[in-house]
Amino acid sequence: MATMIAARVHKYGEPMQLDRIPVPEPRSTDVLVEVKACGIVPNLARVVSNFFGSAPDPKAMPPLPAIFGLDPTGVITKVGDQVRAIRPGERVYVNPARSCGSCRMCRSGQVLDCPNFTFQGYFGRSQEIMRAYPYGGFAQFITAPATALVRLPDNVSFEAAARLGYFGTAYAAMKKLGVGPGHSLLINGISGTLGLCAALLALAMGATKILGTGRNAALLERVKALAPERIDVFAMTDAPGGGQPDSFVSSLVSWAKAATDGYGVDGMIDCLPPGAPASAMMRALHTLRRGGRAVNVGAVMEVLPLNAFWLMTNRIGLQGSVWFTTGEGEEMAAMAGAGTLNLSVLKHRVSPLSQVNEAIAGMGDRDGGFTNFVVDPTRVD
Ligand SMILES: [Zn+2]
Numbered sequence: 001m002a003t004m005i006a007a008r009v010h011k012y013g014e015p016m017q018l019d020r021i022p023v024p025e026p027r028s029t030d031v032l033v034e035v036k037a038c039g040i041v042p043n044l045a046r047v048v049s050n051f052f053g054s055a056p057d058p059k060a061m062p063p064l065p066a067i068f069g070l071d072p073t074g075v076i077t078k079v080g081d082q083v084r085a086i087r088p089g090e091r092v093y094v095n096p097a098r099s100c101g102s103c104r105m106c107r108s109g110q111v112l113d114c115p116n117f118t119f120q121g122y123f124g125r126s127q128e129i130m131r132a133y134p135y136g137g138f139a140q141f142i143t144a145p146a147t148a149l150v151r152l153p154d155n156v157s158f159e160a161a162a163r164l165g166y167f168g169t170a171y172a173a174m175k176k177l178g179v180g181p182g183h184s185l186l187i188n189g190i191s192g193t194l195g196l197c198a199a200l201l202a203l204a205m206g207a208t209k210i211l212g213t214g215r216n217a218a219l220l221e222r223v224k225a226l227a228p229e230r231i232d233v234f235a236m237t238d239a240p241g242g243g244q245p246d247s248f249v250s251s252l253v254s255w256a257k258a259a260t261d262g263y264g265v266d267g268m269i270d271c272l273p274p275g276a277p278a279s280a281m282m283r284a285l286h287t288l289r290r291g292g293r294a295v296n297v298g299a300v301m302e303v304l305p306l307n308a309f310w311l312m313t314n315r316i317g318l319q320g321s322v323w324f325t326t327g328e329g330e331e332m333a334a335m336a337g338a339g340t341l342n343l344s345v346l347k348h349r350v351s352p353l354s355q356v357n358e359a360i361a362g363m364g365d366r367d368g369g370f371t372n373f374v375v376d377p378t379r380v381d
Pocket residue numbers: 099100101102103104105106107114115116
C-alpha cells in the first residue's frame with residue numbers, strides 16, 4: 001500500500017506530529033491531488049491551540065487525529081471514474097468549501113449557503129462531511145471533489161495560488177459591492193493579509209478610486225506605491241487609553257469625501273483583524289455615500305453601535321460574506337493568468353512540512369499582507 005507523510009493534530013493545544021499514513025483512493029467523483037504548497041492562515045494558530053485558554057468547540061472541529069491546511073495547491077495524480085473534464089497532470093487550487101450537495105441551497109447552486117457548510121482541512125458545521133474529506137493541505141496527498149478544483153494557469157505559481165483563500169474572500173465580497181469602472185471603494189485595513197488582496201483585486205477589477213485605512217504608515221506607503229494614482233491611504237493611530245475620539249471619525253470621513261467629489265465612497269469592504277474594536281468598523285461605515293454599501297469579511301467581534309434610523313435614511317446596505325465559489329476561483333485564476341491580477345508583490349515564506357509547527361508559531365513576524373506563509377509538503381527534511 002502506498003503511504004504518505006501528513007502533519008496531524010492528535011490533541012488540541014499540542015504540536016502537530018508527522019505521521020505516515022496510507023495515500024487515500026479517490027471516490028468516483030473525486031480526484032487525488034499531490035500537494036505542492038498549502039497556505040497558512042493566521043487564525044490557524046488559534047484554532048488548533050488553546051491559545052485563548054479554551055479548547056475549540058468539538059462539534060465544529062474535525063475528528064482527531066486531524067489534518068489541517070485550508071489552501072492546498074498541487075497536481076492531480078488520479079481521478080475517479082466519473083470525472084471527465086479534468087485529468088491527471090493538471091495544476092490546481094483546491095477550494096476547501098464543502099457542502100452537502102443535496103439540500104435546497106446546494107441544488108439551487110448556492111453552495112455557500114448550505115446549512116452544513118464545512119471547510120476541508122479547517123472546521124465546519126458537519127462532522128459527516130469532515131469525515132468524508134479528512135485530508136487538509138498539510139499532507140502529501142489529498143482527495144477532493146472534482147467540483148472544487150480551480151485550474152491554475154502555467155504562470156501562476158503553487159505558492160502564489162496558495163493565497164487564493166484570502167483573495168477569494170475579498171473577491172466574493174467585492175462582487176457583492178459591484179466593484180468596477182467608476183467605482184470608489186474604501187478598504188478598511190488595507191495593509192493586512194485580506195486588505196492587500198482586496199487592493200490588488202480592486203486594481204484588477206477596474207475600480208477608479210481605492211481608499212485604504214491602516215495602522216502601520218510604512219506598510220500603507222507600500223500599498224499606495226502599487227498604484228499611486230489610484231490608491232490613497234489614511235493612517236489610523238490609537239487614541240491614548242483606547243477607543244477613538246469623535247474628531248478622528250470626522251477627519252476620516254472628510255478625507256474620504258474629499259477624494260470622491262464630496263459624495264463619500266460607493267462601497268466599503270471591512271478587512272479588520274480579530275481584536276479590532278467596533279468603533280474601527282463604524283467610522284469606516286460613515287465614509288459611505290448616500291446609497292453606499294458595505295460588506296464585512298473582517299473579524300470585528302464587538303457589537304456594533306449601529307443606528308438603524310441612520311441606515312434607513314441614508315439608504316446604507318450592510319452585508320456579511322464568507323469564502324467564495326469555485327467559479328469565483330476560476331475568475332481569479334483567469335485574471336492572474338492574464339496578468340491583470342498582480343501576484344508578484346507577494347513575498348513567499350515557504351516552510352517544509354516538517355517545520356509546520358514553527359511556521360504557524362512564526363506568523364507574528366510579517367510585513368502585513370505582503371508576506372505569504374506557505375507549507376511545502378513535498379519537503380519533510
Ligand atoms: Zn447543502
